[in-house]
Amino acid sequence: MNFGHIGPDRTAISAYCAYLEPVSKDTNRPIMDRATIVHDNFLRRVARGDLPQGSAPAGPLTPGLAVSIYRSSCLTRALDRTSRAMQAAGQGFYTIGSSGHEGMAAVAAALRPTDMAFLHYRDAAFQIQRAEQVPGQTITWDMLLSFACSTQDPISGGRHKVLGSKALTIPPQTSTIASHLPKAVGAAYSVGLAKRIRPEHQALPDDAIIMCSFGDASANHSTAQGAINTACWTAFQKVPLPLLFVCEDNGIGISTKTPDGWIAASFAQRPGLKYFHCDGLDIYETFRIASEAAEYVRTRRKPAFLHIRTIRLYGHAGADVPTTYLPKSEVEAEEANDPLLHTVRLLDAAGALTPDQALAIYRSTGERVQRISEEAITRPRLHSAEEVMASIIPPPRENAPTNGTAPEARAETFGNDLKAANQPQIMSRLINFALTDLMLDHPEIVMMGEDIGRKGGVYGVTQKLSQRFGRARMIDTLLDEQSILGLGLGMAQNGLLPIPEIQFLAYLHNAEDQLRGEGATLPFFSNGQYTNPMVLRIAGLGYQKGFGGHFHNDNSVAVLRDIPGLILCCPSNGPNAARLLRECVRLAREEQRLVVFLEPIALYGMRDLHEAGDGGWLGTYPAADERIGFGEVTTTGAGKDLAIISFANGAYLSHQAQERLESEGIAARVIDLNWLSPLPEDAMLAATKGCRHVLIVDETRASGGIADALMTVFAEQDAEKRPLARISALNSFIPTGPAYAATMPSLDQIMTAARKLVGAKS
Ligand SMILES: Cc1ncc(C[n+]2csc(CCOP(=O)(O)OP(=O)(O)O)c2C)c(N)n1
């Protein structure tokens, strides 16, 4: 089948139409999958007036809104059926249904379209109903384009069948369970903060609330548990957090049942979290309770947990057949409780719509969706790698020009440190000065991390910042890395510029999906419409004399280097750290990039280079306009015998080696990479021009380390084809005690490798 055509392909359309009412080849009768069974049941039972029992309609839902919710429910149902037909015809590529969860339309109706919603994948009804609240929406068309993976899909540009919409304040979600909860907490926290800071790119109104939904099985995920705990911890201290969690409890996750009563038992009595419960099969009750919950969150600025009963029709997703793991009687009992049937009964009882009218709406909606789908499948799809990758790097954004900070204000903030800036300083202080200037210049910068405020960080890098800028901008978080990153991602949704800190590189790993699965994919799946600019500071790498072992000396950055779009920067000395940090913040602020700034702990306090007391690794604070541009390397010396390429501690050791090699008659230059991902390939190759040999010194581990990539660059791109060698750390964890550096490159190793490479005798 040709997916690449641009104009309408009538053959494809007629082939597709055959799938809309699938017929068995053997019996020539319609194929009865669960979706067809549910559809037939609906038609038959409404026609007969055979509707399930339930409470009478009660509460503030008006007839007009009730009918609108019913229409959204019918559309949800029709889209589910059509998406299956599209997939069967090879015209749609992913089906995960919302049938049974139509009650979420009533939740949407209880919220405002400016309340940012981070949605569960079963929330088509929510999005459809929200579209009713915003003029000019073409929701059916938009969703069908998303099913068809068309480039015209307004949310992902054809990259995924995903819920989401810029106009509806619904950022698209990955399907990684619960990974959106931490940033929902961050977005909720941002609302109050933005009121004080007024960031230029503020996106949410001051009275907005954040909504975040997930399934009953998802509620068990450590990411969900962590985020909900963070919300409780925050609210418990009376910090405003307008966040509505919505747990859609259909009693099952794929094939694993949630124990009866588990969600209520787990969440009904959490500190700081108000619990609400409603039956999602009853749109009147759902609207009433969701409105109460929204009102509570909006007026009290506190989190709430809305537990909504739903059912799951047609199994988990397209290929899942629920009768393979559930008794058929159970599946049929659920189907008999179809929420659409309940809604028809309720609308009839309320005098809002007769069953005949309801049936007519159901039928006409199905026909309309089918008609529109025939057009949607003719729309262009992505072809080339270039098209796919076009949104990995977000678009730049305009920022109002600033004149910088007035000298008097700066002098007042820095105090005595202003004098110190003109004297040679260690790296940690120069980073501190740079952060001070950046926070002065950009009031939207907010930092968050463990012990960064009152204590000023484990290594003192953020000392005094809390006094200088207040605790609202220097947030001492609870001990949960996922929540720290989620706070950052979420705050960025509201125009704040987060600089989170992870205390040690080894502690990034339990949270890295927040960068990998959430942060980096957001521009990709939203076609650049949603971004989460941030600069994540991480203290890491090895060589801390005798201290801490692996957990404080992790020397692998492999997990950061393969994340598309992520920038990894790593300084080796104080002045360059300041220059690079400024560029990182510029990249985040102006180009909306996700940046990691890796600070080599062992160099934080490094003073001397060649001998005790020489102060060779100290530096003065660079002038405010000095930056090292993205992709620029720093070269020391102009020797032509050897180019040593390194970064961080390796660059420090290489500078030591440079002088010793000089005394042996080997003229070397040291090229400090500054940027570890993407690698500054062009600048690096240019900096080695005319050098007869190249030595790579890489303190990360041999497997998955930087040297692997550098060797490849030289193998593929080096016009000069010169002899090349590398030193990497061994594939080991770092021990504490006297052997702390035994597995990593040493000065002696560099000397030996350099001599060997240039053919010199030692
Ligand atoms: C981190 C992660 N682990 C596993 C999965 C695979 N998975 C997708 S949906 C799902 C079940 C979720 O059930 P529930 O939260 O109850 O939502 P429902 O589908 O019932 O609406 C699982 C295990 C995933 N998407 N992400």
Ligand SMILES: [Mg+2]
């Ligand atoms: Mg479930």
